[in-house]
Amino acid sequence: MIGIEKRGMAILVSTMKRQRAVLIALALVLASATPAFGATKFDGRWTLMITIPESAASGNNRTFTVSVDASPRDGSLHGRTTIADAEGHTVGGAWRQVSKKVSVTYELPCTGDGPCATLILTGKIKSSGTKIRNGKVIVVWDTANDHNPALFDTSNGSFKGDRVQ
Amino acid sequence: MKATRFAALLIVVLVVAASSVTTNARMQSERTLAGEWLVTSSPINGETASPRGNTLGFPDRDMFFEENGDLRTGVVLREDAGPNVRPLGVWRINGNRFSTTFQLWCPDSNGPCGSIVMRGEFVRDDRIRGTMTAFFDVEDPRSPTGFDMWTFAFKGDLVAPAGTGAAQRAR
Numbered sequence: 001m002i003g004i005e006k007r008g009m010a011i012l013v014s015t016m017k018r019q020r021a022v023l024i025a026l027a028l029v030l031a032s033a034t035p036a037f038g039a040t041k042f043d044g045r046w047t048l049m050i051t052i053p054e055s056a057a058s059g060n061n062r063t064f065t066v067s068v069d070a071s072p073r074d075g076s077l078h079g080r081t082t083i084a085d086a087e088g089h090t091v092g093g094a095w096r097q098v099s100k101k102v103s104v105t106y107e108l109p110c111t112g113d114g115p116c117a118t119l120i121l122t123g124k125i126k127s128s129g130t131k132i133r134n135g136k137v138i139v140v141w142d143t144a145n146d147h148n149p150a151l152f153d154t155s156n157g158s159f160k161g162d163r164v165q
Numbered sequence: 166m167k168a169t170r171f172a173a174l175l176i177v178v179l180v181v182a183a184s185s186v187t188t189n190a191r192m193q194s195e196r197t198l199a200g201e202w203l204v205t206s207s208p209i210n211g212e213t214a215s216p217r218g219n220t221l222g223f224p225d226r227d228m229f230f231e232e233n234g235d236l237r238t239g240v241v242l243r244e245d246a247g248p249n250v251r252p253l254g255v256w257r258i259n260g261n262r263f264s265t266t267f268q269l270w271c272p273d274s275n276g277p278c279g280s281i282v283m284r285g286e287f288v289r290d291d292r293i294r295g296t297m298t299a300f301f302d303v304e305d306p307r308s309p310t311g312f313d314m315w316t317f318a319f320k321g322d323l324v325a326p327a328g329t330g331a332a333q334r335a336r
Contacts, residue, residue, distance in 0.1 A: 078253040078268050080238065092236045094253035096268045098278065103302070105266045105280045107257040109235075116259070118266045120280045120300055138300055138310045140282045142264065150298040152284055154310050 040129045042095055042102045043072040043079060045164040048121070048132075052157030055115040056141040061157070067164070068104070070095055085109060100125045102132070117141045121159055132161035196287050198230040198239070198256050198263055199327035206297060206319040215315035216308070219277050219301045221269075223317070230256055230265075231327065239265055246270070254281070262286045269299070277303045279312075283319065291323035 046068040054060045066083050073079040081093040083106050093106030103122045110116035123135025137157035145153045204226045214220035227242040237257060243250035254267030263285055271278035279302050285295025296316055303313040 076249065076251070077270055077272065078251070080253060082236070090235055091257075092238050092255040094255060094266070094268045096271070096278065098271070098274045101302075103268060103278070103280060105254075105268060105282075107237075107255055107264055107266060110257065110259060116257075116264075118264055118282045120266070120282070122302060136311075138312060140284075140298070142259075142262075142284070148309055149314055149316055150282070150310075151296050151316055152298075156310060 040100050040125045040127065041072075042097050042104075042125065043070045045069050046132075046161045047164055048135075048159050048161045050119070050121070050137060050157060050159040052117075052119070052137055052139050053155045056143050056145075056153035056155060068093070068161075070104075073097075081106070087111070100127075115141055115143070119157075123159065123161065130163040132159070135159040135161065196258060196261060196263075196290065197232060197327070198237075198258065198265070198293075199232045200230060200323050200329070201325040202228045202230070202293065202321040203324050204228050204293075204319050204321035206317050209296070209316060209318050212315065212317070215299065215301060215305075215313045217301070217303050217305055217313040219279075219299070219303065219313055219315065221299055221315075227324075228321070239267065241267065241270075243270060263293070263295075277301045277313075279303075285319070285321075288320075292321070294318070294320040 047065060048068055049063060049065050051061050051063040054062050064085060066085050068081050068083050070081045071079050077096055079095050081095055081104060082090055083093045084090040089109035091106055091109050093104055095102060095104045101124050103120065105118070105120045108117050108119060118140040120138040121135055123132040125132055135158060137159050139155040139157055140150060141153040141155065143153045144151060148154055206223045228239060229242060230239045237255055239254040239256050241252040243252065250270055252267050252270040254265055256263060256265035265283040267281040269279045269281060280300050281297055282300065283295060283297045285293045287293055297319050298314055298316040300310065301313040304311060305313040308314055
């Protein structure tokens with residue numbers, strides 16, 4: 001009788017150990033998965049490297065880096081950003097995100113007599129949540145153009161992004 | 166004697182001209198979008214939708230712009246869609262002309278979304294006009310940008326200058 005009880009206890013302990021192992025494994029999977037979902041959110045600090053033409057009529061490109069600080073959306077579909085360039089100009093921007101696809105739009109800081117423009121950036125955040133690659137840029141210049149459906153000159157550019165924080 | 170009179174006259178003319186230029190420059194630099202504007206839109210050449218069939222319609226829009234140093238922000242008060250529906254944007258100004266850009270509000274993640282760029286000018290301090298272009302997140306190889314886009318006209322009237330009671334509700 002005691003032997004049967006001992007065997008029963010052994011089976012019970014063995015089952016509990018297996019269940020604990022399964023629970024620990026499940027917890028580990030969940031723990032690793034949760035930050036990954038959160039990490040694909042755009043909010044936080046990013047460095048974006050943007051390449052666009054020097055002007056509407058130029059065949060030469062310029063590449064510049066901006067620091068983006070994207071505020072959380074707080075349940076809204078939109079969020080605000082501050083965008084600072086290497087020359088120390090800081091302007092505002094607006095962003096939205098669906099799944100991993102993010103869109104940021106802002107007005108270039110206009111300095112001197114150089115051409116000014118509006119930028120629309122669209123890209124996809126990598127699963128790691130720390131990179132955006134092959135992002136596309138639409139540039140809407142301030143120069144009027146009756147032959148363009150936008151009635152202003154437009155250009156295309158590209159960008160890539162790396163999360164700073 | 167004649168030379169002295171001529172020199173005096175020349176100085177007066179130059180001072181008046183300089184003062185006029187300064188006044189004009191000051192008037193232009195004082196233009197601002199800050200405040201609440203009622204903006205109405207209309208089609209250009211009867212085009213009520215983009216080449217890919219996307220449209221925003223032509224609703225009146227209550228737009229609120231704010232200026233805090235170099236940070237110039239905007240919000241569309243979409244109370245027709247809900248109390249918390251507030252598409253966000255930014256703006257800049259250059260003399261009599263301005264540019265703003267907004268993100269569209271797209272609650273249906275399966276439908277096309279996009280961004281708006283407005284280019285306009287002041288008719289007077291409390292009246293603006295210009296064009297808006299919607300750049301939809303839909304590829305269109307026929308478009309110069311590679312994305313579906315649609316341009317229409319707008320005009321706007323200032324309904325509450327910055328800092329007034331009515332404009333505060335947008336905060």
